[in-house]
């Protein structure tokens with residue numbers, strides 16, 4: 001069957017976790033994906049889609065140095081920072097409103113930071129910079145904290161509260177943002193109109209690619225930064241994966257298709273470094289299916305506890321629809337083929353999803369345990385770099401593929417429902433241990449981070465547990481590459497951008 005048909009089925013959506021879920025992770029199986037994502041796309045987190053903030057903060061670091069500010073001048077620096085960030089976002093909002101297609105073609109449709117908070121003010125005919133700067137962010141240092149770690153990693157600033165520039169004497173590269181500083185310095189009482197901001201569209205976050213600060217950022221990402229080679233390789237793979245793909249296509253699916261299920265990957269990659277990098281990605285992408293399945297396992301297991309009930313009852317409900325067969329039959333013999341006769345990987349994960357009954361958000365338990373079993377069996381077909389990123393010596397504590405393989409071997413001849421019921425009980429024990437480990441004091445007393453609460457001899461889950469796949473940060477990386485002119489939309493497809501050559505140099 002055509003892989004694309006399978007993927008077009010109930011495809012995964014690489015929705016970033018909510019902030020609440022990101023901190024919770026009740027089964028604690030996600031570590032491996034977060035660590036690999038941080039290694040494969042360093043300096044990219046899900047909340048930082050706009051490249052030009054990096055240049056803005058670097059320009060502000062130079063300004064602070066020029067004015068002789070030290071860490072003792074934090075207050076003055078924050079006033080300037082907040083006025084600049086608020087203006088920067090307001091300029092982008094006004095540009096998008098006036099020229100939506102032009103702005104989106106260069107920067108995507110993700111709003112600048114603080115746009116929501118400023119929306120009321122920006123609807124008025126005129127406003128004060130001071131007012132914009134007051135409302136756009138509740139954080140004292142605006143979005144410096146969000147981007148500061150990346151700026152340090154890229155060698156742009158030292159990441160301090162009054163950051164010091166680390167890019168040497170390249171003030172020319174930042175001169176394009178001088179007008180923003182000048183505007184932010186205007187009198188407290190200066191009234192601004194949308195027309196004033198429209199005149200400043202050269203400062204919009206969509207104009208960074210061809211501005212001098214865009215050159216500076218591309219150099220930091222792809223030429224001189226300590227992670228330049230990794231950035232170039234991941235960017236090259238993402239370009240290959242997205243080329244010709246429709247904009248609506250899940251970016252994780254596109255990478256999955258390229259790195260895991262392209263039989264002539266070595267030829268496609270052209271070069272040993274890129275091929276090896278693709279194999280590392282392969283391991284992480286495949287492992288993410290298992291992590292996702294564990295997240296589904298937990299979310300589905302506790303879903304009936306939205307009404308208070310016993311844990312035994314939740315487990316019985318989890319296993320009641322499983323087929324009356326053995327573990328070996330259901331989770332080995334009845335699985336789709338994992339490789340073709342030549343040893344190329346086949347997209348069994350996509351096939352299992354396409355075969356699942358119904359279309360509810362939570363997978364049915366059989367789909368969940370089949371997905372986990374596929375992960376375990378993948379151990380037989382991965383080697384070298386992909387095996388190292390797929391599974392490691394912490395598998396046992398992370399419920400990784402080796403843990404599942406051992407479980408399958410131990411339970412091969414048991415009735416599927418009995419074996420899964422035992423595992424479900426173990427999951428309750430594990431989640432309890434995980435939340436006890438995270439026990440901490442807050443101003444309201446001792447807090448145990450769990451949604452599962454005991455009420456007498458019954459249990460109740462508050463809200464809904466996270467059930468999405470872990471983010472591999474590719475959406476954010478694509479946004480940065482797009483804004484820097486490395487990737488570009490062409491109609492509703494992706495293609496290479498006018499500065500693409502800089503990642504292959």
Ligand SMILES: [Zn+2]
Pocket residue numbers: 092095096102103107204205206207
């Ligand atoms: Zn714009």
